[in-house]
Amino acid sequence: MDQEKIGKFIAERRKLQTLTQMQLAERLGVSDRAVSKWERGKCMPDVSIMQELCRELGISVNDLLCGEVVSVENYNEKMEKNLMEMAEQKERADKMLLLLEIFVGVLCTVILVAASLVASYVQMEEWQRVLVVVVGMIPLLIAFPFLLKIEQTAGYYQCSACGHKYVPTFKAINLSMHMGRTRYMRCPNCGKKSWQKKVLRRD
Numbered sequence: 001m002d003q004e005k006i007g008k009f010i011a012e013r014r015k016l017q018t019l020t021q022m023q024l025a026e027r028l029g030v031s032d033r034a035v036s037k038w039e040r041g042k043c044m045p046d047v048s049i050m051q052e053l054c055r056e057l058g059i060s061v062n063d064l065l066c067g068e069v070v071s072v073e074n075y076n077e078k079m080e081k082n083l084m085e086m087a088e089q090k091e092r093a094d095k096m097l098l099l100l101e102i103f104v105g106v107l108c109t110v111i112l113v114a115a116s117l118v119a120s121y122v123q124m125e126e127w128q129r130v131l132v133v134v135v136g137m138i139p140l141l142i143a144f145p146f147l148l149k150i151e152q153t154a155g156y157y158q159c160s161a162c163g164h165k166y167v168p169t170f171k172a173i174n175l176s177m178h179m180g181r182t183r184y185m186r187c188p189n190c191g192k193k194s195w196q197k198k199v200l201r202r203d
């Protein structure tokens with residue numbers, strides 16, 4: 001997808017609707033800076049507001065992703081290409097998130113181990129030892145919900161009974177046993193409990 005072309009297209013369609021950046025932003029409930037960023041090709045509109053944006057601009061989502069009004073003949077072909085590119089983008093972003101999860105997890109663990117070592121071997125009062133360990137735990141405690149959120153939303157879990165791939169609820173992630181990224185959960189499709197692997201692709 002050509003972000004710059006899409007940006008120019010958004011600006012062109014916005015002017016055609018005689019809207020200012022501010023007016024368009026207000027209708028979509030975003031800042032005018034966000035609109036300006038899209039139009040300069042700095043970033044893409046979030047998927048969650050794409051439909052609304054397209055309605056305001058009088059175009060289809062497919063048009064938006066192509067950066068032009070797509071003719072009827074090659075509509076399907078272009079739509080498939082866009083869908084594939086979006087799936088690939090999500091896959092790349094998910095991969096980054098999962099790497100970030102490992103990095104943050106390791107970093108927090110190292111801090112905790114370092115604090116424990118200091119508390120064990122450095123000469124100090126008893127209350128100071130407790131304080132050092134407690135402070136050493138803080139990064140992990142803060143990061144933990146975010147790490148779980150990544151576990152939940154990056155990629156999919158695949159049921160080993162029926163092969164169904166899905167994004168589990170945050171609660172299911174919280175309550176399930178796991179070994180690495182593989183989790184013991186109930187499949188929403190077949191209802192069986194099994195060890196489910198994390199996969200990046202849905203199809």
Ligand SMILES: [Zn+2]
Nearest residue numbers: 159162187190
């Ligand atoms: Zn299943």
